[in-house]
Amino acid sequence: MLSTLTPRGRFLVAGGGLLLVVGALLGERPLVQLAVFLLALPVLSAAMVARERFRLGARRTVTPARVPRGESADVLLEITNADTRPGGLWVLTEGLPGDLGRAPQFLVERLPEGATASLHYRVHGHRRGRHVLGPLRLKLVDPFGLVERSAVGADTAPLLVVPRVRGLGPEGPAGGQGGGGEGSRRTIAVHGEDDVSTREYRHGDDLRKVHWKATARTGELMVRLEERPWRAQATLFLDTRSRAHLVAAHRAGAPTGAWTGPGGDDCPPPDSLEWVVEATASIGTALASRGAVLRAVTDAGELVPPSGRGRLSTEDLLDRLAAVGPSRVASLAPGFEQLCRAAGDGPVICLLGAVGPDDVEALIRGRSGPTVDAAVLADIESWAGHGVARGRRELSAASRGVLARQREDAAALLRQAGWRVAIAGADRSVGDVWAELGGPGSPGAAHVPSPASAAVLSSSAAGTTGGLT
Structure with missing residues (x-):
């Protein structure tokens, strides 16, 4: 008792x-x-x-069943008294994960036999992922509030919080390009078929792509620069390594104003990992709307549809990205190998965290040839100083300088290999970075650091030198 x-x-x-x-x-x-x-x-x-005896039936209706991060869903909880006697004084508590907010409580008194009580509450998707609503906990309480008896049900309902999809606009490397069957190619011409863009031959280039007229004119072996059509197949690569990102500490209900973000964004990504996940979702959605066959690969493996094979639809991509979290993979090399196998002749877009020249060498070797792919490198230092370094000490000025130099060296190496490169910081939107990838002279353009990034890099705060290992 x-x-x-x-x-x-x-x-x-x-x-x-x-x-x-x-x-x-x-x-x-x-x-x-x-x-x-x-x-x-x-x-x-x-x-x-x-x-006191009781028999309850519970039914949940979640509207909508999948919501973008930062949005809310309405839940209708219907409680039915399945017993032959009226119920007593019931205190009902809905089981909710901390990522969705505080658990709601309801008081139901003497529900008649066979009657149904409709209870409403709202959940907020603070954090991306697959969440479970329930089970329901029932407390029987005497009229004086001296004694209570608890019972837990087994009924639950799922709620999927997917990444936010940002609008990209008509700009970008996929803008204005023609269609074509899978595996077809489009040549980048400046003034006509006789004036095709070329570059010097590199080890691993296909000899069938040698441009003999340019070779004879320059005296050096030259190859044609071709760009694969974005409406055939596009493959996205997502770097989810925990050592390559500053992951935000979970704080349910934390105000969005606590995070740094681009102007006008009421729900900015709280950390660099969430930024690259949302960029993957946004770019994939834009490419799929233009007819591209989507494939997505992470450092931990390929994201496949429920059937286990075939193209990823927009819904499949968002569902798979909803469950993506920080991985413990140390090297990007295995993921790059799988990326090269999956991409085939289609273009590649890589969204990377903290990387250096050694990290991208395997990617350049695997994608060598007269092609134009794109890479986005995250400026993770721009997310520092806002409580996002979960389980790590704050980055020192020396550490930030090392990370910045490694990133610029990796970007220069990619640009030399013909890649289009952009730098993503906490104050830059996905649309701005996407437009930069498709801007004039993108393959070799130098990135101008954002004011926030420059301020972070020039910080003189004292600390211990260390990377993200």
């Missing part, structure tokens, strides 16, 4: 026991009678609650 007492019931029992002792010592019979009454009341309440 003691285990079923509420705090109020425990205080009542303690008070009754004290009165009983005082009344016995002083010989005051009224105090003893009052003490007996106080001690008997919880016993009677416990007996009443223990005899």
Whole structure:
């Protein structure tokens, strides 16, 4: 019985026991009678609650069943009394993960036989992922609130919080390009078929792409620069390594204003990993709307549709990205190998965290040839200083300088190999970075650091030098 007492019931029992002792010592019979009454009341309440029987049915309707990060969903919880007797005083608590907010509580009193009570509450998708609503916890309480009895149901309902899809606009490397069958190519011509863009021959280039007229004119072996059509097949690569990102510490209900973001964004990504996940979702959605066959690969493996093979639809891509989290993979090389196998003749877009020249060498070797692919490198230092370094000490000025130099060296190496490169910081939107990839002279253009990035890199805060290992 003691285990079923509420705090109020425990205080009542303690008070009754004290009165009983005082009344016995002083010989005051009224105090003893009052003490007996106080001690008997919880016993009677416990007996009443223990005899109560119930049969409940619970049904949840989540609208919508999948929401973007930062959006809310409405839940209709229908409670049905399936017993042949009216219910008692029920306190219902809905089980919710901390990522969706505080667990709601409801009070239902004497629900008639076969009747249904409709209860409403709202959940907010603070964090991307697959969440479970429920189970429902029922507490039977006596009218005095002295005793309670709990029971937990087995009914649950899923809620999927997917990445936010940002609008990209008509700019970007995929803008304005023609269609074509899978594996077809489009030549980049400046003034006509006789003036095709060329570059010097590199080890691994296909000899069938040698441009003999340019070779004869320059005296060096030259190859044609061709760009694969974005409406055939496009493959996205997502770097999810925990050592390559600053991952935000979870704080349910944290105000979005606590995070740095581009102007006008009411729900900016809280960390660099969320930024590249949302960029993958946004770019993939834009390419799919233009007819591209999508494939997506992470450092931990390929994201495949439910069938296990074939193209990824927009819904499949968002569903798979909803469950993507930081991985413990140390090297990008295995992921790059799988990327090169999956991409085939289609273009590649890589969204990377903290990388250096050694990290991108395998990618350049695997994608060598007269092609134009794109890479986005995350400026993770721009997310530092906002409480996002979960489980790590703050980055020192020396560490930030090392990361910046490694990133610029990796970007220069990619540009030399013919890649289009852009740098993504906390103050840059996905649309701005996408437009930069498709801007004039993108393959060799130098990135101008954003003001926020420059401020972070010039910080002189004291600390221990260290990377993201």
